Amino acid sequence: MLFDNHQRPLNYVRLAVTDRCNLRCFYCMPEEGIRYVAKKELLTFEEIERLVRLLASMGISKVRVTGGEPFVRNDLMKLLRTLTDIPGIEQVHLTTNGVLTAPHVPELKALGIRSVNLSLDTLDKTRFREITRRDEFDRVWRTFESLLEHDIPVKINAVVMDGKNTDDILPLAALTRELPVSVRFIEEMPFNGEGQHYPVLHWTHARILAALKQGYPTLERRPDPPHATAMHYQVPGHLGDIGIIAAFSRTFCGTCNRIRVTAQGELKTCLYDNGVLSLRDLLRMGKTDDELKTSLLESFSQRPRDGFEAESRRTDPAIAESMATIGG
Numbered sequence: 001m002l003f004d005n006h007q008r009p010l011n012y013v014r015l016a017v018t019d020r021c022n023l024r025c026f027y028c029m030p031e032e033g034i035r036y037v038a039k040k041e042l043l044t045f046e047e048i049e050r051l052v053r054l055l056a057s058m059g060i061s062k063v064r065v066t067g068g069e070p071f072v073r074n075d076l077m078k079l080l081r082t083l084t085d086i087p088g089i090e091q092v093h094l095t096t097n098g099v100l101t102a103p104h105v106p107e108l109k110a111l112g113i114r115s116v117n118l119s120l121d122t123l124d125k126t127r128f129r130e131i132t133r134r135d136e137f138d139r140v141w142r143t144f145e146s147l148l149e150h151d152i153p154v155k156i157n158a159v160v161m162d163g164k165n166t167d168d169i170l171p172l173a174a175l176t177r178e179l180p181v182s183v184r185f186i187e188e189m190p191f192n193g194e195g196q197h198y199p200v201l202h203w204t205h206a207r208i209l210a211a212l213k214q215g216y217p218t219l220e221r222r223p224d225p226p227h228a229t230a231m232h233y234q235v236p237g238h239l240g241d242i243g244i245i246a247a248f249s250r251t252f253c254g255t256c257n258r259i260r261v262t263a264q265g266e267l268k269t270c271l272y273d274n275g276v277l278s279l280r281d282l283l284r285m286g287k288t289d290d291e292l293k294t295s296l297l298e299s300f301s302q303r304p305r306d307g308f309e310a311e312s313r314r315t316d317p318a319i320a321e322s323m324a325t326i327g328g
Helices: 045-058 076-084 102-111 124-132 137-149 166-174 207-215 279-284 289-300 306-311
Strands: 012-018 062-066 091-096 116-119 154-160 180-189 232-233 241-245 258-260 266-269
Touching: 012 045, 045 076, 045 102, 045 279, 045 289, 062 116, 076 091, 091 266, 102 137, 102 166, 116 137, 124 137, 154 166, 166 180, 180 207, 207 232, 207 241, 266 279, 279 289
Parallel strands: 012 062, 012 258, 062 091, 091 116, 116 154, 154 180, 180 241
Antiparallel strands: 232 241, 258 266
16 A cells, blocks of 8 residues: 555545646636647657556556646547556546546447536526636536436535626536435635636635535435545435535545645646656656656655645645646
8 A cells, every 4th residue: 555644545636638628717727728849748648558557557547638628638538548457447437527427428328437526606597607718518518417317326526616607506406316426616716817716715614514504404414435525415315415615615634535636737736736656757757667756755754644734845835726727
C-alpha cells in the first residue's frame, strides 16, 4: 500500500487527458475560453499508459479519467480500453459533461466503467445555456438517459452558484425520487480562469443543506464511504441519494486518498497546489521506472495536510487557473 506523510492511504488518481472543452461553464472558465496548450505539451496515450502501470505497481487501484472534456480528445475509447486492462487497476471511472458521450455508452458498459460523473448544474434549458454558454442540454440529457438504460451508476455533479442556479437545488434533488442516481451539490471554487467570483462564498455546504431541508424536511444523514468527499443524505423512500461536497470549505482533507495528474503531466498532490512535479518532463528525459518512483515517493512524502496548507505553499499565490487546466 501507498501512504503519504500524514499516513493517509493513496490509491486513487484523477487523470486529465485534455484541457479542452466544448462548453464554457461560468464556474470553470471565462466566456472567451482559456489558452489551450499545444498538443505536444500533453501526455501521449503511451506516456499515460506507462505512468498508470507504474502507479498501479505502487498501490494505485482506482483511476478517474477527466478533462477538460475527455471526449474532446480523439480516440478516448482506445485509452479507456488500455486502462481497464492494466493489472492492479480495479476501477476505472469517468467524468464528462455528456455532450459527446451518448454514442459511447454501450462500450463504456462493456468495458466495465464503474461509474460516470455527469456535470449538470440545472434542469432548465435556458439556465443551462446561460451557465455553459452553449445550447447542448438535449445532448447531455440523452447521455443521462442512456447511462441509466445501461445500468451504469451515475452521479450528477452540480456546482451551486449564487444568482445562477440556486433555484435548481430542489428540482435536481427530486431526480432521486424515482431514479437510482446520486445528485451531488458542490461549493463553487475559484478555479474558473478568473479568480474568486465573490468576496465571500455565500452558498456554503451549510446553506446548501439548509435549502435541501426546507424542501425535504425528512432528509436523513447517511454513512459516508471511506475517503468520501461528499457528505451523504437521502430522503426516505427515494431510490437515489444526495451528496454535498465542501470543495471550498475543504472539510474532507483528513481522509483524502487521491492525487491528480494534469493533461500536461503535472502531479498535484492536492487540488489547491499549483503542481509539485512534472512527470511529463521526467518521462521525456528518459527516467527509469525506479527513478520515477523515487520522485513520486518524494512528492508524496511532502503532501500538505489540507487544501489550506497547499494554497499557502503555492509559488503563485493567486488562484486563477481553470478547472479544465487542473483536471475536473
